[in-house]
């Protein structure tokens with residue numbers, strides 16, 4: 001089976017009711033990155049940062065995968081599908097995708113603020129992280145999120161996956177954030193690239209197949225195209 005690699009971003013979860021970051025009215029219109037998504041912010045005002053992610057986690061627990069997540073999971077019948085997502089929600093997993101790599105961390109996990117390898121699953125019934133909640137090393141628990149200014153531990157693994165792609169699909173990402181956006185450079189020459197987004201996104205490659213649609217419709221169209229290409 002061919003390797004189908006998907007690079008997904010916030011846009012794929014928009015139809016599940018989760019706000020994107022850079023669209024009009026998106027999260028970064030309402031919050032400043034430097035107040036809630038950096039290690040400095042957590043040092044300065046940990047409660048504000050914990051509250052921000054507690055709120056987002058509650059949204060994530062309620063959210064259901066949409067037809068785009070489900071369509072990608074169903075493609076596993078015909079392809080080795082690898083999902084590399086910048087999203088911190090768990091909607092690809094809820095839809096049934098088996099190989100999901102989270103570049104920017106996961107809302108449903110917490111970790112030690114001293115040791116990035118000391119990671120815990122959060123219970124969806126009691127998922128808020130509070131000031132005073134401690135990891136086994138005695139440090140304050142923090143969200144398992146890669147903040148701005150931190151390294152992206154999954155990057156090398158993601159580059160290896162993209163390098164083995166026979167087909168690359170980019171869905172719902174503005175490709176504004178590096179190093180994630182640079183993954184497109186790791187795809188081999190000649191590999192077909194499909195871009196699904198209702199808005200124009202600059203991809204630094206030629207011959208992009210642009211499906212200018214929202215994620216659910218775009219994945220539906222992709223499935224038809226892939227079906228007729230077989």
Ligand code: OAD
Nearest residue numbers: 009010011014020021022086172173174175177199214215
């Ligand atoms: P952005 O908010 O930057 O981009 C969202 C993309 O989704 C845009 O290209 C939109 O046009 C598109 N979009 C909107 N609605 C859509 C829909 N219904 N279907 C398909 N596409 C739609 O989000 P990301 O590119 O994911 O990182 O942002 C990357 C990173 O920036 C995030 O992982 C996050 C953020 O800061 C961290 O917090 C570390």
